Amino acid sequence: MPLFLILYIRSYAKHKKNHLLEKEHMRRKFESEILQARIEVQDQTMQTIATELHDNIGQLLSLTTLTLNSVNLMDSEKAEKKIGNSLSLINKSIKELRELAKLLHGEQIVENGIGYALDQEINWLNKTGAYEIEINNTLVDLTEKSPDKDLIILRLLQEIINNIIKHANATTITFNAYYEEKILHLQIKENGIGFDYDQDAIAPSGMGLNSIHKRIEMINGKLILNSSPSNGTNILIEIPYP
Structure with missing residues (x-):
């Protein structure tokens, strides 16, 4: 009986140790996956921002520049209309930049x-x-x-x-x-x-x-x-x- 009890205690201790090691391994694996997901979300966010800056905001600002460069102050009616259009384009660009600023805070998006x-x-x-x-x-x-x-x-x-x-x-x-x-x-x-x-x-x-x-x-x-x-x-x- 004492020998059986000693063997049982050793076996239990071994299984408990293995169980704790397995739990620790799973915890580290999960933390590693979370870190990887966080990095990938940030990378995807940066790609989205780069595309948005190039394809959307860049075009809006280019169009604003072209519109302002074509303003003829001698023709006050057309000039006023083009300046108004330019202001609309600038306001739209500001709105888009604010949306991008929100996207930069990827962690906060998830927190919401x-x-x-x-x-x-x-x-x-x-x-x-x-x-x-x-x-x-x-x-x-x-x-x-x-x-x-x-x-x-x-x-x-x-x-x-x-x-x-x-x-x-x-x-x-x-x-x-x-x-x-x-x-x-x-x-x-x-x-x-x-x-x-x-x-x-x-x-x-x-x-x-x-x-x-x-x-x-x-x-x-x-x-x-x-x-x-x-x-x-x-x-x-x-x-x-x-």
């Missing part, structure tokens, strides 16, 4: 809640004018918060949007985001060319699917993806929340 963060990301996509977008986001009023999960959810949305832009050839995109029975639901549906899910999931690049699966597993979520060639793609993500 996942509904707000998703809204900001979808609005930037909508501003491109490349897609007909339908949004149903009831998470804006959600009082529950989970900053770490929110960061990963935001990065998931960014990855999915990037995949649509690069691969889907879609013209319409529908976003549904809602909260029901402690589960956060995020659905993205587009009418693009679709793909063979089984084949692309095992491909080396996986169209980003491996990364998406990995992140969903990190937050104990569930992915339901339906797609086939020529029939678009429907993605549903379910995440225990908060």
Whole structure:
């Protein structure tokens, strides 16, 4: 009995130590994933800002310069109209710069809640004018918060949007985001060319699917993806929340 008791205590201590080591490994892995997601969100934000500065604000300011350079003070009526147009362009540029300033504070966007963060990301996509977008986001009023999960959810949305832009050839995109029975639901549906899910999931690049699966597993979520060639793609993500 004493020998059995000693062996049992040693075995228990070993299992406890292994369990603690496993928990520590999982904690470090999760923290590493959060850091990676934060860096990727910031990188995506910088890319969006660079594009916006070049394609939108740069063009607005160039157009303002051209308009002002064409002002003929001898023709007071036309001059007044062109100056008025220039002021409108400048005011629009200021508004766009304020929106960019908000985007620079990526962490604060997430702190304002996942509904707000998703809204900001979808609005930037909508501003491109490349897609007909339908949004149903009831998470804006959600009082529950989970900053770490929110960061990963935001990065998931960014990855999915990037995949649509690069691969889907879609013209319409529908976003549904809602909260029901402690589960956060995020659905993205587009009418693009679709793909063979089984084949692309095992491909080396996986169209980003491996990364998406990995992140969903990190937050104990569930992915339901339906797609086939020529029939678009429907993605549903379910995440225990908060």
